[in-house]
Amino acid sequence: MNLVEITSLDSPELDAYARLTEAQLRNRLEPDKGIFIAESPKVIARALDAGMQPLSLLMARSHLEECAGLIAACGDVPVYTGDDAILEDLTGFQLTRGVLCAMRRPQLPTVEELLADARRVAVLEGIVDHTNVGAMFRSAAALDVDAVLVTPTCCDPLYRRAVRVSMGTVFQIPWTRIGEEAADWPDAGMKLLHDLGFKTAALALCDDSVPLDDVALNAEERLSMIFGTEGDGLAAATIAQCDYTVRIPMAHGVDSLNVAAASAVTFWQLCR
Numbered sequence: 277m278n279l280v281e282i283t284s285l286d287s288p289e290l291d292a293y294a295r296l297t298e299a300q301l302r303n304r305l306e307p308d309k310g311i312f313i314a315e316s317p318k319v320i321a322r323a324l325d326a327g328m329q330p331l332s333l334l335m336a337r338s339h340l341e342e343c344a345g346l347i348a349a350c351g352d353v354p355v356y357t358g359d360d361a362i363l364e365d366l367t368g369f370q371l372t373r374g375v376l377c378a379m380r381r382p383q384l385p386t387v388e389e390l391l392a393d394a395r396r397v398a399v400l401e402g403i404v405d406h407t408n409v410g411a412m413f414r415s416a417a418a419l420d421v422d423a424v425l426v427t428p429t430c431c432d433p434l435y436r437r438a439v440r441v442s443m444g445t446v447f448q449i450p451w452t453r454i455g456e457e458a459a460d461w462p463d464a465g466m467k468l469l470h471d472l473g474f475k476t477a478a479l480a481l482c483d484d485s486v487p488l489d490d491v492a493l494n495a496e497e498r499l500s501m502i503f504g505t506e507g508d509g510l511a512a513a514t515i516a517q518c519d520y521t522v523r524i525p526m527a528h529g530v531d532s533l534n535v536a537a538a539s540a541v542t543f544w545q546l547c548r
Contacts, residue, residue, distance in 0.1 A: 277340070277347055282358035285365060290356060292378045293334050298435055302381065310381035312434035314444070317346050320377045322444030324349050329380040336360045336374035343375055350377065381434065384452040387425065391472055394422035395498050396547045399454065399469075401461070401514060402429040402505035403535060409433055410441025411536035412503070417445035419543035424451040425500075427461040462514040474500045477546075478518040479538060480510050481531065485523040488545050493520050501542055503535050 285294070292301065292311050303310040311331065314320045324330065330350040335343060337357050347355055360374065391397060398421050403409050409431055416424050426433060433439070433446050454465040469476055475496045486493060493499075502518065504510030515521055524533060524541055533541065 277344075278352050278354050279340075280354045280356050282356055282362055285362070289332070289354070290334070292332070293356075293376055298432060302432060302434075308383075311378050312381055312439065313436045314377045314379055315375070315436055315440045317343055317375055319440055319444040320346060320375065321349070323377070323379060323447050326447035328382060328447060331378045331380060332356060334363065334376040334378075336363055339374035346375070385450070387452060387454050387468060388472065390423050390425075390450055390452045391474070394450075396421050396543075397423050397425060397469075397474065397498075397500040398539065398543070399425045399427065399465075399500050399502040400430045401427045401502060401510055403503065404429075404431050405506055406431055406435045406438040407441050408506065408534070408536045409435075410438040410446070412539045413438070413442040413446045413449060413451070415536070415540040415543055417442075417449040419540065420547045421449065421501075421543055424449055425454040425465075426451065427465065428453065428455045428458050429461070429505075462511065462517060466514070466517045469500050472498075474498045475520065476500050476502060476518040477520040477522045478502050478504075478510050478515045479524070479542060480504065480515050480521050481523060482515065482521045485521040488522055488524050488542060490520075490522070493522060494546060499546060501539075501546060503539055503542075506535055 301311045314323045330353050332353050333347065333350060333355045335355055335357050337359055340357060398416050400409065400412060413424060413433060433451060439446055455461045466476060477493060477499060479502065502510060502514060524538060
């Protein structure tokens with residue numbers, strides 16, 4: 277093990293764990309230098325299985341023995357270690373299972389590359405809650421969605437909490453961004469989906485919506501399922517350009533489900 281005992285919380289080698297913002301970690305100006313943080317042994321193991329490149333580990337001393345296999349799988353990267361209290365002071369939160377791993381951000385495919393063989397695609401429009409994004413990725417992986425697209429205003433799927441809530445499935449299901457600037461969606465993005473042969477389905481509460489079990493909807497060969505931000509839902513411009521507006525029938529006067537729950541129900545119906 278390449279163990280490095282933490283002697284100062286101000287060490288620049290620890291910046292990725294304590295002082296860099298998510299925007300700085302992502303490093304949009306130099307994507308090849310971008311970093312993300314994976315938390316917990318299971319999530320880190322899934323990232324390694326998916327080919328992610330580890331840069332360093334931050335681990336409580338009490339977890340070194342039980343994580344020996346994980347450390348070995350990461351190669352000769354530095355393992356910064358100390359007692360639990362020091363690590364909590366450094367990160368500002370209690371580590372899940374006592375371990376974090378800084379990893380190189382992967383190069384994302386183009387939308388065209390990602391969707392070449394896809395039939396069912398989830399589009400996340402402006403989802404801003406990291407927990408919801410992580411839960412949606414987990415449902416997408418579990419319920420056989422082929423790929424996920426995130427719009428420019430959607431929060432980062434590689435944000436630490438999103439990765440942890442996804443239980444590492446963000447590394448198992450193919451995904452990319454559909455546009456880099458807010459102006460790229462919906463007009464350019466929707467045109468691209470249609471040009472690639474996808475019908476588009478907006479999950480929204482509209483008078484002209486069809487139920488989720490609509491026969492024509494379920495029979496579509498290539499379908500993109502589009503989910504909107506918490507609270508406001510999909511933008512009117514997005515709904516207007518979709519081929520379908522779809523509702524999940526509700527009971528007991530409930531108007532809608534949380535977007536993560538709604539996505540799971542939708543995937544179950546449309547991806548079978």
